[in-house]
Amino acid sequence: MKQVLQLPILDLSSPDRSSIANCLRQACIEYGFFYVVNHGVEEELVEQVLDESSKFFSLPLEEKMKLLRKEHRGYTPLFSEKLDPQSTSKGDSKESYYIGPLENMNQWPSQEILPCWRATMDSFYSKILSAGERLLSLVALALNLNEDFFETTGALDRPTAVLRLLHYPAGDFGSSDEEILGASAHSDYGMITLLVSNGVRGLQVCREKSNQPLVWEDVPHINGTFIVNIGDMMERWTNCLFRSTLHRVIPCGQERYSLAFFLDPNEDFVVECIESCCNESSPPRFPPIRSGDYLKERLRLTYGS
Ligand SMILES: O=C(O)CCC(=O)C(=O)O
Ligand SMILES: [Fe+2]
Numbered sequence: 001m002k003q004v005l006q007l008p009i010l011d012l013s014s015p016d017r018s019s020i021a022n023c024l025r026q027a028c029i030e031y032g033f034f035y036v037v038n039h040g041v042e043e044e045l046v047e048q049v050l051d052e053s054s055k056f057f058s059l060p061l062e063e064k065m066k067l068l069r070k071e072h073r074g075y076t077p078l079f080s081e082k083l084d085p086q087s088t089s090k091g092d093s094k095e096s097y098y099i100g101p102l103e104n105m106n107q108w109p110s111q112e113i114l115p116c117w118r119a120t121m122d123s124f125y126s127k128i129l130s131a132g133e134r135l136l137s138l139v140a141l142a143l144n145l146n147e148d149f150f151e152t153t154g155a156l157d158r159p160t161a162v163l164r165l166l167h168y169p170a171g172d173f174g175s176s177d178e179e180i181l182g183a184s185a186h187s188d189y190g191m192i193t194l195l196v197s198n199g200v201r202g203l204q205v206c207r208e209k210s211n212q213p214l215v216w217e218d219v220p221h222i223n224g225t226f227i228v229n230i231g232d233m234m235e236r237w238t239n240c241l242f243r244s245t246l247h248r249v250i251p252c253g254q255e256r257y258s259l260a261f262f263l264d265p266n267e268d269f270v271v272e273c274i275e276s277c278c279n280e281s282s283p284p285r286f287p288p289i290r291s292g293d294y295l296k297e298r299l300r301l302t303y304g305s
Helices: 017-030 043-057 061-065 117-142 232-237 291-303
Strands: 009-011 033-037 074-076 095-099 160-168 183-186 192-197 203-206 216-218 226-230 246-249 256-264
Touching: 009 017, 017 033, 017 117, 043 095, 043 117, 043 160, 043 256, 117 160, 117 192, 117 226, 117 256, 160 291, 232 291
Parallel strands: 009 033
Antiparallel strands: 033 226, 074 095, 095 160, 160 256, 183 246, 192 226, 192 256, 203 216, 203 246
């Protein structure tokens, strides 16, 4: 039987911030996933970004390969990544393009070929970054901290914020002895991720229960919302109060485009158990770690570089 997960939808414009924060807390403890609505990024802009993204991925491979990923920015071709290192498949059936942080973007598609690309991405990047920052003030409230916790601690002075354009082609790449997924099972590495797609299904989460077979539940697209999920660094920061949930993208025979925005602290920021998340009976489970070192290691394990 197909299982569809009913996740809460949080209204970012609600004046009743303490009840939204409460709802967010429950969602992060139970699922590590939720939706946000009234996030301040116009639907029209999301459509434009998806459109520009599809124009880029429709270019000939040789054109895209000129922008091959360097220093974590640029193009990654089909099957070049495997998010689940234990998977024996040849790689995930997706291609992607990493953008950000904008000030050190080292390559963009040619303006002659895609004239509106850069301005569209710039505008979306700035708006989703503000949405993410506003969301983090609710996360702070949800953790019984001052709502400006992530700013006053300096975590967001120069955030490591990366927009990833994703394209899952429609073809059936698997064979009888090999299952190919769009994105194999993984949890995100960082603080929080905001995600929006062109509405084609495929995203699933697994609320793992030990000693039981894995159960995958669909997370459907809801118009006007972003899907938000907690990453491993936030799980560590909250002493595992908030969960970073396993998820994947399965192929469903239709072309899927999505935009994932990974919002993480400054490289130099030291992530250390939040005070409201530990006490004598529940001491910190992880030593402090520099955010940049943590992310670098996780990327090394995925890409080997
Ligand atoms: O494309 C999606 O819906 C999910 C992508 C994802 O989970 C990721 O890139 O981390
Ligand atoms: Fe993910």
